[in-house]
Amino acid sequence: MTTGDRSAGAADMIAVEAIGKTYGSGEHALEALVDVSFAVREGEFVTLVGPSGCGKSTLLQILAGLVPASTGRVVISGRPVTGPAPDTIGVMFQDAWLLPWKTAVENVEFPLALRKVPAAVRRTRALPLIDLVGLTSFAHRYPDELSGGMRQRVAIARCLVQEPRVLLMDEPFAALDEQTRTRMGSELLQIWEKSGGTVVFVTHGLTEAIYLADTVVVMGTRPGRIIERITVPLPRPRTIDMIGSEAFGRLRNHIWHLIAEVRP
Amino acid sequence: MTGWLIRLAPLVLVAALAALWEAASRFSFADPRLLPPLSDVLRVLAGLLQDARFRGDLGITLSEIAVAFAIVGPLGLAVGFFLGESLAAYRMFAPALHLLLSIPKSIFLPVFIFAFGIGFLQKVIFAVTLAFFIVVLSGIAAARSVPAGLVTAARSFGATRAQIYLRIYLPAMEPLIVEGLRMGLIFTVTGVLLAEMYGSPRGIGRVIFAWGEMFKMPELFAGVLLIVVMTVACNELLRGIEEFRKSRRRGFR
Amino acid sequence: MTGLRRQLIRLAVLALFLGIWEAAFRLGLMSPIIFASPSLIAEAAAKDGWTFMLAFRITIFEITMAILIAWTLGIGFGVVAGSVPVLARIAAPVLSALIAVPLVVLYPVLIAWLGLGPASKVVFGVVSGIFPIALNTTVGVREINRGYATMAAAMGANRRQIMFQVMAPLALPAIVSGLRLGTALIVIGVVLSEMLASTDGIGFWISYHRALFNTGQVYLGILLALLIAGLANAALSLVERLYARRTVDQAVP
16 A cells, blocks of 8 residues: 655646635634645545544535635646536535425436526436436435435436536435445445546545545544545455455554544 | 624614615605604604693503403413313314414404494403404413423422412413413504504594594604504513523523 | 215205304394394395495405515515525514514505505505515525535525525425415405505495494405405415425435
């Protein structure tokens, strides 16, 4: 495994340059993030992992253009991020926030409807994605008829409907039970391998972080910053059995110690 | 920092509106015959408050409100408690109650005039009828809000019936009772003023209605302003008391 | 029991009720000064039915106008105020303070400004009903979990789209409860204002015949007014069912 910084280069999809985020001012200022810099190559799957309060969700929201940074900037696909850019950046949250009065496929179409894309066109773009996430027979069901895992799958499809080049995911499986979470992780990898794209995935879970990623970015807390970038040497496609392997275990222990030592 | 700024905002709003009113009228953006300047209105109001006849009318209205409220408050709450406590009674009367609630009672004002004339009595009875149902509803909610566990616990300590009512029921129901009385007062005031406007020899409602018909705008605005200020002040006072009592009850539940 | 049988039974009960009413009246159990019998009302309908029908149309028109204006302004204001946290914190206390004002006192001002015609009735109707609509909408929108707005922003929605395509539908249950109360108040407000001072409309004719002690006509008018109130309520239930959207009551795991 290799560690160390990587500064931005020519083939980078995401360039995070000296991002800082401070809440409040003066004596009561809270530094959520300090001098965070890293780069993500095109097609790379990166996970952000760290203890509670290390600012990983804040960082993701900055990348998504939902929250402005106090210092520094983010460049995605060659353009600085100034606000949400749904045709370039797809975002997923811990809750799917599906609109309860729309069916699954209508929810997937929602970003297109906001752009006034005609109904027929919307449907032809949404249905293949419904198939992709395995919800074909549930396309016309309402969110209250779907399980938590299904709702998150709809959210994945909704993310992809504008064919973004980057996917940002903020602990999307955290609210699901363990078995569903593991299954969703594998399915996400399958979808990612089929549709390509660059992914930044925030999670609490070390196992999930290593299993999914090409690179694990480990963050520390108070203030939020990057401690280490670790390349995951496991081959693709990943299988569940890899989780039990020695290499996996060593990686996991290493990260665990990194986080434990940094926590104040 | 923004906390008290936001709480001050309604007052700032009122001040701004007052200034706008004065300016619009003085500088004739609005027709000063239709909208007399605030300063004129206040001057007229001051004069009215010293006028014996006006004070007489005001007194009549206030006494109608007082009498009506003194009746509907206890009566409504008593009926409400009874219905809230006794499931059988509630089942029997609930449909009728909800039917009567949904009917707009103000429309029956002519019937009240047929039955009781246009004097003091009619105003009081009409206002009581208007306010009765909302107070009953609050009474029901108040009675139901007492956790049964409290009563059981008290009885196990050997509390008498009177003690249970006074020391447990009453304090427990206090917030909903105050809220119900506040709503009842609003309906009572509305009922009295409406009845006065519709047909009455004396009373503030009649007086301002007549001013409107006679186009005596400064007097009309003076009367309306007085009523608005008095009702809002009274309501805010009661709400303030509610809030204060609520904040002191932190440990109760 | 089939639907037809149930309807027949309802009709039978109604006929029985009317029969008892008529009998009680003729037997002298009901004072002819205060009450009217079904036959008197029928007579009144035969004599003045046409006038009442024309008045009915005018009242319906005024109510419809007031509903359109009050719903639009009330919901519009509420959605915007509820979405902007600072506005909501200022608006909510102001609106609940204003509920204390007996709106009927504003009516003479409206007559002075707008005359005795439909305009003053429509405006009074709007003023009567708009507060519960605006307040319920504001609170309803404010209670919505911010996550929906964040998601919509991430999907590329602008401020207006978030407010009206996401927040407003999510707040629909709260909005509808405000519309129920507000619409009822609008109907009452319009009819009352017609009763107080008008040139036409159901309320006007109720007052006209009251002065002449024509109980038959008065009760006919009251029945028509109640009918309008019932129609408005039924229309609202229909709207509610048409726009029945699945709400967020379902638990999010």
